[in-house]
Amino acid sequence: MGRNLRLENLTKQFGMLVAVDHVNLEIEEGEFICFLGPSGCGKTTVLRMITGFETVTKGKILFDGKVINDLTPKKREFGIVFQSYALFPNMTVEENIAFGLKVRKMSKKDIAERVDQMLDLIGLRDWRNLYPAQLSGGQQQRVALVRALAPNPQVLLLDEPLSALDAKIRVRLRAEIKRLQQELKKTMIYVTHDQEEALSIADRVVVMEAGQFRQVGKPIEIYQCPNSSFVADFVGTSNFFKGARSENRVNTGSREFIISQRGDLIKEDVYLAIRPEKIEVFKYEDPPNHLERSNIVPGRIDVVTFLGAAVRLTINIGGEELISDIIEKEFTQRQLKQGDEVLLYFPPEAFIVYPVPVKEGSS
Amino acid sequence: MNRTEKIQGHTISAPISSDRWLTGITMGFLLAVLIFFMLYPVYDICKLSFYRGKVLTLEHYISYFTNPRMFRSLTNSLVVSCVTTVITTVLAFFFAYGLTRTTIRGKGIFYTISTLPLIAPSIIQGLALILLFGKNGLITRYLFHTDWNIYGAAGIIIAECLYCFPNALFILYTTLSAVDTRLDEAAQSLGATALKTFYKVTLPSAKYGIASAAALTFNLTITDFGVPVVIGGNYSVLATEIYQQVIGMQRFNLGATISVILLIPSVAAFLLNYYLTKKSYALISGQARPFLQPSRPFKKWAFTIYCWIPCIFILIVFATVFLGSFVKVWPYDFSLTLKHYDFPSLGGVAPVWTKFWASILKGEWQSIIAYKYAPIWNSLWVSILVAIGGASLTLLAGYIVEKKKPKGAQFLYTLSVLPAAIPGIVMGLGYILAFNKPYFFIYGTFWIVIINIIICNFTLGVLSSIANLKQIDKSIEEAAVSLGADPITTFTRVVFPLTKTAFLSNMTFFFMRSMTTISAVIFLVSAKVKLAAIEIVFLDIDGRTASANAMCTIIILIVIGMLVAMRLITGKTALKGMSAT
Numbered sequence: 001m002g003r004n005l006r007l008e009n010l011t012k013q014f015g016m017l018v019a020v021d022h023v024n025l026e027i028e029e030g031e032f033i034c035f036l037g038p039s040g041c042g043k044t045t046v047l048r049m050i051t052g053f054e055t056v057t058k059g060k061i062l063f064d065g066k067v068i069n070d071l072t073p074k075k076r077e078f079g080i081v082f083q084s085y086a087l088f089p090n091m092t093v094e095e096n097i098a099f100g101l102k103v104r105k106m107s108k109k110d111i112a113e114r115v116d117q118m119l120d121l122i123g124l125r126d127w128r129n130l131y132p133a134q135l136s137g138g139q140q141q142r143v144a145l146v147r148a149l150a151p152n153p154q155v156l157l158l159d160e161p162l163s164a165l166d167a168k169i170r171v172r173l174r175a176e177i178k179r180l181q182q183e184l185k186k187t188m189i190y191v192t193h194d195q196e197e198a199l200s201i202a203d204r205v206v207v208m209e210a211g212q213f214r215q216v217g218k219p220i221e222i223y224q225c226p227n228s229s230f231v232a233d234f235v236g237t238s239n240f241f242k243g244a245r246s247e248n249r250v251n252t253g254s255r256e257f258i259i260s261q262r263g264d265l266i267k268e269d270v271y272l273a274i275r276p277e278k279i280e281v282f283k284y285e286d287p288p289n290h291l292e293r294s295n296i297v298p299g300r301i302d303v304v305t306f307l308g309a310a311v312r313l314t315i316n317i318g319g320e321e322l323i324s325d326i327i328e329k330e331f332t333q334r335q336l337k338q339g340d341e342v343l344l345y346f347p348p349e350a351f352i353v354y355p356v357p358v359k360e361g362s363s
Numbered sequence: 364m365n366r367t368e369k370i371q372g373h374t375i376s377a378p379i380s381s382d383r384w385l386t387g388i389t390m391g392f393l394l395a396v397l398i399f400f401m402l403y404p405v406y407d408i409c410k411l412s413f414y415r416g417k418v419l420t421l422e423h424y425i426s427y428f429t430n431p432r433m434f435r436s437l438t439n440s441l442v443v444s445c446v447t448t449v450i451t452t453v454l455a456f457f458f459a460y461g462l463t464r465t466t467i468r469g470k471g472i473f474y475t476i477s478t479l480p481l482i483a484p485s486i487i488q489g490l491a492l493i494l495l496f497g498k499n500g501l502i503t504r505y506l507f508h509t510d511w512n513i514y515g516a517a518g519i520i521i522a523e524c525l526y527c528f529p530n531a532l533f534i535l536y537t538t539l540s541a542v543d544t545r546l547d548e549a550a551q552s553l554g555a556t557a558l559k560t561f562y563k564v565t566l567p568s569a570k571y572g573i574a575s576a577a578a579l580t581f582n583l584t585i586t587d588f589g590v591p592v593v594i595g596g597n598y599s600v601l602a603t604e605i606y607q608q609v610i611g612m613q614r615f616n617l618g619a620t621i622s623v624i625l626l627i628p629s630v631a632a633f634l635l636n637y638y639l640t641k642k643s644y645a646l647i648s649g650q651a652r653p654f655l656q657p658s659r660p661f662k663k664w665a666f667t668i669y670c671w672i673p674c675i676f677i678l679i680v681f682a683t684v685f686l687g688s689f690v691k692v693w694p695y696d697f698s699l700t701l702k703h704y705d706f707p708s709l710g711g712v713a714p715v716w717t718k719f720w721a722s723i724l725k726g727e728w729q730s731i732i733a734y735k736y737a738p739i740w741n742s743l744w745v746s747i748l749v750a751i752g753g754a755s756l757t758l759l760a761g762y763i764v765e766k767k768k769p770k771g772a773q774f775l776y777t778l779s780v781l782p783a784a785i786p787g788i789v790m791g792l793g794y795i796l797a798f799n800k801p802y803f804f805i806y807g808t809f810w811i812v813i814i815n816i817i818i819c820n821f822t823l824g825v826l827s828s829i830a831n832l833k834q835i836d837k838s839i840e841e842a843a844v845s846l847g848a849d850p851i852t853t854f855t856r857v858v859f860p861l862t863k864t865a866f867l868s869n870m871t872f873f874f875m876r877s878m879t880t881i882s883a884v885i886f887l888v889s890a891k892v893k894l895a896a897i898e899i900v901f902l903d904i905d906g907r908t909a910s911a912n913a914m915c916t917i918i919i920l921i922v923i924g925m926l927v928a929m930r931l932i933t934g935k936t937a938l939k940g941m942s943a944t
Contacts, residue, residue: 053841072382073844080845086838090860099856100846144842151847 002029005050005155005187009059012045012211019045021211022059030185032178036198037208038234043191046208047157050189052076063154079148083160085140087132093119093143094128100151118146121180138169145177149184158190162197174201195235199223207231229354232273239279239322241272242356250353254318258292260349269356276325278350281313283334284341295346304338315344382850386767390775393760397778400818404793405626405785411619411796423620433617436604437624443516443600444585444628447523451531452577454524454673456569459535461666464544464565465658468667474536476674478529479681482922484879484896486589486903487915488522491680493594493908494687494694501683501694514596522590525680527583528673531576538572538643544655571643578636586629586786588882593903601625602788602882609792609886619796622789633784681919688912703909704917706735706902716740739917742895745813746877753817753824753873754866760821761828762858766840776825783822787883790819795886812887812894819883820876824869831865832858864933871929878922 005027012020020042027033035043048054050061052073060067068076087096097118101111119125122142132140141161148156158177162170178201181188192198198205199219207215207222207230215227226232229240243252245268250257257272282288284298299317306312311331313324324344336342412423427433458477462470480488495502496513503509513521546568550560566573588602595603601621609618658666688704690697717740720733757779763769764776782790794815798806805811835858843853859866881896888897895918902911 051841051845053844073841074847074849077847078845080842082838082842084836084838086836086842088839088843088857090857099843099848103846103848103852147842147846 003064003154003187004028004062005189006062007046007050007059008062010046010049010056010061011058012042012049012054013057018211020049023211023213025206025213025216027187027189029187032181032188032201032203033190034198034202034205035189035191035208036195036205036235037193039193041208042211043193043208044159045211047159047189047191050155051078051080051157077151077153079151079153079156081141081144081148081156081158081161083163085132085137085144085164087140087144087147089132092129092131093124093135096132096143097147097150100147104151114150118150121149122146122176136169137165138173141165141173142176145180149180149186153186155187155189158188160191160193163192163194170197177201199235205235207235209234226273226352229271229273232352232354237276237323237325238273239276243270243272244268245270245353248348250351255297256294257346257351258294258348259351259353261351261353271354271356273352273354274346274350276312276323277310278347279322279324280345280347281315281324281326281334281336282343282345283336284343286334287343288345291345292348295348297344297346299342299344301336301338301340301342304336315342317344383769385850386763386769389759390763390767390769390771393756393763394771394775394778396756397775397781397818397821400814401778401782401785401790401821404790404797407796408619408622408789408793411616412623415616423616427617427620427624433604433621436599436601436621439516439598440585440600440602440625441628443519443523443591444581447520447527447584448577448581450520451524451527451580452535452573455528455531455576456535456573457666458528458670458673459532459539460565461670462536463539464547464655465662465666466655467658467663467670469670473670473674476677477532479677480526481529482875482879482926483681483915483919484589484881484899485522485526485587486593486881486896486899486911487684487919488525488680489518489590489593490687490899490903490908490912490915491683492518492522494683494912495679499694505694514594515598518594518596519591519598519600522594523584523587525673525677526587526590527580528677530583531580534576534579534640534643535569535572538569538575548656571639575636575639575643578632578639582629582632582636582783585625585632586788586882588788588885589900592900602786605788605792606885609795615792615796618792622786622792625786626784626789629786629789630784637780684912684915687909688916690909693909703907703913705731706898706910706914707905707907708735716744738893738898739895739914739921741809741893742878742918743921745809745816745894746874748809748813749816749877750870750874752813753820753877754869756817757821757824757869758828758859758862758866760825761832762854764825765829765832766835766837766858779825780822782818782820785819787819787880788885790815791883791886807889807892809892812884812892815883815887816877816880817873819880820873823872827865827869827872828862831862835861867929867933871925874925875922878918878925 007023007025007027009022009024010020011018011022023046025033035046037043045054049056052068052071052075056069061069063076088099091099094115097115098111101114106114115128116125119128122145124139124142127135127139127143132143135143141164145161161177162173165173174197177188177190180186190198190201199222202219204216205219205222206213209230215222215231217225222231222235226235226238229238232238233240241250241252241257243250243257245251245259248259248261250259250270250272252272259272280288288296297317299315299322301313302316302321303314304311305314306328307325309328310325311328313326313336315322315324322344413419413421415422458473461467462473492513494500496518497503498512498514500512503512546564547560550564551557555563585600586602588606591598591600591603592606599607601624605618605621605625608614608621687693689699689701691700691702717733717737720736720740721729724732760775760779764772764779794806794811798811800806805814839857839861840853843857848856879896881900884894885897885900888894895914899911899914899918902908902914
């Protein structure tokens with residue numbers, strides 16, 4: 001067991017508002033954890049409690065087996081990367097990186113060595129004498145990253161570090177952060193509202209909603225087996241049907257789907273979720289054979305949106321709208337276009353079934 | 364990685380962080396300073412006005428209100444202040460309109476000239492008007508041979524209008540440049556005439572700014588001492604009446620009573636201004652202003668001429684006083700001389716400076732520069748200390764209020780903005796009452812003067828510090844702390860460098876106020892402690908008008924020197940946004 005970070009019943013209240021509600025998590029040394037959730041879900045508050053900039057209302061934060069609730073941010077020696085970069089505008093790149101080392105009273109020689117090492121990590125050696133204002137957003141965030149890493153923090157916390165950057169740089173920098181993390185084997189805690197970012201970068205993802213952890217798991221688990229309709233909806237895109245299940249059949253009122261999951265005999269209200277890329281689309285004149293007949297539904301293509309490699313179709317089935325993503329090659333081969341009458345096939349194993357939450361079911 | 368193991372080091376649990384300690388101590392210190400040097404003197408004044416000996420009484424108020432000669436000072440003050448407020452607000456509004464809503468040329472020149480009154484003591488307006496329209500005025504006596512003169516209400520009003528103009532203008536300029544001009548364009552595109560647009564759109568959208576400028580003008584006029592003391596003649600106002608009662612007749616009880624009476628309109632105007640400023644800022648949209656359409660030629664001409672009028676008046680004031688200090692006998696003998704700069708022996712010494720000049724100068728120069736100029740060196744020395752002390756204290760107060768926000772920060776904020784509500788003359792009297800005690804060793808020294816000036820101008824210093832600190836992202840400080848910096852390092856290495864420009868402009872503000880202030884410190888000067896701005900009053904009272912002009916000119920030159928120096932250091936015009944609140 002290394003220097004683990006543990007959250008025990010961690011709770012934060014702002015007046016009457018419960019921002020973080022009794023959350024528990026064990027983060028292992030060297031792990032890359034992502035907190036993912038919509039804005040206002042409490043993910044940043046969890047991060048700020050870990051950094052020490054926010055006090056803990058209830059519960060414990062343990063690091064290396066010791067409670068650190070009352071430790072000042074300075075004493076925790078956790079590095080932080082901010083959304084706004086927060087580079088010191090009055091200092092050069094070099095001075096920014098050296099700041100944390102200087103306040104630790106390291107020798108000049110050691111500082112110079114460490115700064116070089118850090119600049120090499122991000123390939124910005126030539127920029128050392130520039131001021132932050134002379135750098136692009138992406139470069140600034142790279143500097144901020146190594147500035148936080150320079151004093152060799154025990155844990156690196158990143159608060160939506162890429163949100164202020166444009167899409168291309170975001171993807172590039174995200175890969176760079178991942179590479180650094182694997183190279184340095186540093187524990188990193190990363191907060192984001194961008195699910196693609198979370199899924200691509202983290203060892204484990206924590207999906208948050210309303211101050212609670214809804215699901216904790218590897219990215220692939222979160223995507224393939226979301227444990228609630230919230231997670232299914234928030235992570236990736238999902239089509240939902242509400243219906244009543246008996247055994248492996250779900251009646252949605254207008255149609256009946258066969259699902260591969262078997263439940264009890266008792267009739268219960270459920271949600272069916274299916275990812276857009278799991279739905280198959282065929283021309284009406286060209287019906288598929290050998291497929292489960294009851295899972296084939298006729299519809300009409302309302303909108304065609306090119307996403308690049310994939311094509312997103314908004315399809316109308318008897319007044320309901322659903323989304324289907326097919327790869328561009330298939331779209332061209334099948335000669336689909338807007339207004340086409342089509343047949344949709346929902347593979348039984350692609351459905352994920354959730355019980356309707358009690359609150360909602362009773363209404 | 365071996366070396367960095369050392370960095371990880373040990374973790375020590377700190378039950379109370381040093382940060383909170385430091386914040387608490389600093390806040391405690393600031394609160395103590397403000398309570399002791401602001402609230403306590405005011406409390407003493409209130410107490411004195413209600414007591415005879417140890418007996419609670421209303422007799423001082425009764426004697427004030429039943430004595431028509433004294434009571435007149437209240438009605439006079441109100442009349443003068445109201446008239447000044449109306450004239451100044453209207454004049455400044457159209458001036459600001461010209462600068463923000465038309466495409467006239469020379470906006471920079473207009474703005475610069477209109478801010479000139481800020482660099483001189485308010486008394487300069489009075490001196491200039493007397494030279495032009497007084498008993499021996501250039502225009503009244505020399506040109507028209509009339510016996511009419513400007514002493515009294517008319518003189519006070521004209522002088523106060525000039526003095527308050529830049530202060531009102533600053534508020535209106537901010538308001539009008541912030542209000543979205545697209546509203547005007549929208550109204551006109553919907554078919555409204557220019558006049559209708561003005562009445563229905565422009566004016567209402569600037570209403571809080573207008574009211575705020577009016578409240579500030581009222582406050583400045585009713586609390587001013589420099590103008591009425593030289594040009595008021597027998598027309599007494601509250602501020603001069605306080606001085607008369609205390610210095611002329613040693614009636615401290617009545618002085619205190621009139622002070623309390625003066626406090627009421629002054630505090631009311633301050634609160635109104637404060638409330639309206641908040642409202643006004645809420646109306647300001649953050650959107651970029653679209654390009655201003657070119658004004659029609661007639662509008663351009665009309666506003667160009669209009670804007671020149673106050674500017675010419677202001678230039679005449681400065682030119683008159685400047686010229687008045689160099690001519691032999693105004694207005695009869697205009698041959699030039701430097702003799703008025705050889706002041707009569709004013710007494711007083713400037714401890715370090717006198718020694719310094721005496722050691723390097725000889726003969727007549729020694730007596731002039733080392734001894735007769737002592738009040739000037741004193742003012743300079745006091746102003747430098749006020750600049751450093753004032754800018755530092757207000758930065759600390761702003762930092763605690765805006766960034767640290769400990770318990771009680773709101774109280775500190777309230778105390779910090781309160782000094783603007785208290786007239787300088789009242790504060791000065793309060794200092795005599797509170798601190799003229801044998802055990803209070805700094806009374807009668809320069810230190811009490813320095814403290815007084817800092818406290819009297821605390822409000823604007825704190826407000827501008829807060830405005831500046833607001834622009835620093837919270838994350839920047841957190842970044843410093845998370846990298847291991849202690850609170851002092853964070854402040855000195857990160858926060859302070861980022862506020863340096865604002866700090867320097869705050870220093871300029873305090874320096875300027877300190878060089879030019881009269882009302883507060885007139886009670887605190889003595890035979891030993893002399894200040895240049897106060898000497899203007901005394902020289903004028905002694906009938907040495909030309910020397911008063913000379914002293915005024917020297918003060919202006921020193922202030923200009925400071926402004927030029929600051930401009931060289933910061934590369935920015937330091938005068939912008941520096942009107943008194």
